[in-house]
Amino acid sequence: MSEELRLRIQSGIVMAAGVLLATWLGGFAFRLLAVAIGLLVFWEWSTMTRLREADRVGFALAWASQAILAVAILFGFLSFASALLLAFTLLAVAYMAMRKGTGWLPGGVVYAGLSALSLASIRGSDGTGLKAMLVLFTIVWATDILAYFVGRAIGGPKLAPRISPGKTWSGAAGGTAAALVLGLLAVSLAGGSANLHTGALIVVLSVFSQVGDLFESFIKRRFGVKDSSRLIPGHGGVMDRVDGLVFACFAAFLLSSVAHAFSSCAQCSVGTFLLGLSPL
Structure with missing residues (x-):
């Protein structure tokens, strides 16, 4: 077995154990996992699509929206989080239109925000x-x-x-x-x-x-x-x-x-x- 494959298996086991434990516990523990996934997804999305280089202001506003959304989800206000996600998406689209910016900005807001929200909503408590x-x-x-x-x-x-x-x-x-x-x-x-x-x-x-x-x-x-x-x-x-x-x-x-x-x-x-x- 190669070192790379061994590392892949080991990290896979750790990930699976952590995810299944949080799933079993539900409630705050799983919402914390969902929020972590959402924030990390947005970080990776913004890095791959180079959002910061394209628009620093839009990048900062998008991060702020994700942080606010994360707090709402973390404390279980899922209906409010749904309304927030819709509002932040519309604002990101309007901002993009006014600045003639990239569609990857509102795309990232939706993709990351919906990742956390949908996971938390499905698991519940x-x-x-x-x-x-x-x-x-x-x-x-x-x-x-x-x-x-x-x-x-x-x-x-x-x-x-x-x-x-x-x-x-x-x-x-x-x-x-x-x-x-x-x-x-x-x-x-x-x-x-x-x-x-x-x-x-x-x-x-x-x-x-x-x-x-x-x-x-x-x-x-x-x-x-x-x-x-x-x-x-x-x-x-x-x-x-x-x-x-x-x-x-x-x-x-x-x-x-x-x-x-x-x-x-x-x-x-x-x-x-x-x-x-x-x-x-």
Whole structure:
């Protein structure tokens, strides 16, 4: 075993243990993890896209918005944080338009802010949130792992050769199929409803997970960087590790918000939606 592979395995075990512990504890512990991910994602995003060099004032304002949002999420004001994120996004877009700046500024505000907000909203503080988060981990990990092995075994046409030359359509299909089977199993074990609605949602989340991976690959290729950072030994940066997860979280959070808006359930949560327990 090479030294690089050993380092990768060791840091992977430490990361997995920390994430699973925070997920198990929930509440403030998981919100702290979500906020840390969001802030680190924005740091990596702004570094890769060179926001500071492009606009120092906009860069400072964007960091201020992320800090305020982080405090709101950390102390559990998630509805207020949702309103803040929308307001900060609109302000960033308006600022960009007035200064004729780069779209990477509001893009970073949304990407990092929604990363923290969606993670915290899904986990929540109860048992349902714990189950939903573990189901989501199952979907994303099954997609990622099986897409890699199926793609290598079968090969075939490339999924997006200009963005990520190694990914194939066979791998994408294999990853989604694995996510559907294991995701439905995880939902059943969690006491959820493994029905057609849940199956369709799992497929959507698996697809979004792969889109998230491609999106980060696009950013890195666009700015000529190999990794989002060197923060994690053997793994690159935080964005390199959570790209698929946060996109799946985006989809779950936004879809559940829409479902909630058209539902008579006053206590619907992202967790109950993911487990197929909230009425549409």
